[in-house]
Amino acid sequence: MAESTSKNEKKICCVCNATSDEKVILQAEEKGKEVGVCVHCLPMLIHGAH
Ligand SMILES: [Zn+2]
Numbered sequence: 001m002a003e004s005t006s007k008n009e010k011k012i013c014c015v016c017n018a019t020s021d022e023k024v025i026l027q028a029e030e031k032g033k034e035v036g037v038c039v040h041c042l043p044m045l046i047h048g049a050h
Helices: 042-047
Strands: 025-030 033-038
């Protein structure tokens, strides 16, 4: 694997897959794993709508 100089990790909402180009993506953590979630989906996660 080639070593990339810049870490180009795009933040994507784990719920609706929106990118930070479309919405504000917040960094969150789920089960020890870092995930992104947009401000639109964050309330759903807080209220646990599944
Ligand atoms: Zn979202």
